[in-house]
Amino acid sequence: MNTTNFKLSGLTCPSCVKLVSNRLKKVSGVQEVNIDLVSGNVMVNSEANLNLEIFKKSLEGTHYLIIK
Template sequence: MTTTTYSVSGMTCGHCTAAVTEEISKLSGVQQVSIDLNAGGTSAVHVTSESALEESAVREAVDEAGYELVAS
């Protein structure tokens, strides 16, 4: 198992976190998604998966939910 933290901008509420969680959870190998919501800036998205995920796949999932993955 590996846990990676991503920064996502634009999330401000529970609906936002639910949308991002739903899209990332669809990725192969994802076991858990948890989000530390920061309405004033970027939010931390913690993804636990069987192995490291391709950042491009996470970026596409976040985009599909309507938000933006912030480059690290």
């Protein structure tokens, strides 16, 4: 299992967390997504090593931005 960690901006409520989590879980190979609303920290567990560009594409059309 591979873990990818990054920080998100734009999270303001539990609904934001749910929306982002659902989008990230649609990425092929993603098994688990954990998001901390207060810090914006995101941890994604996946079968393969996925780069941030894949996650950025999954969030296109939203106001959420990945910050390394």
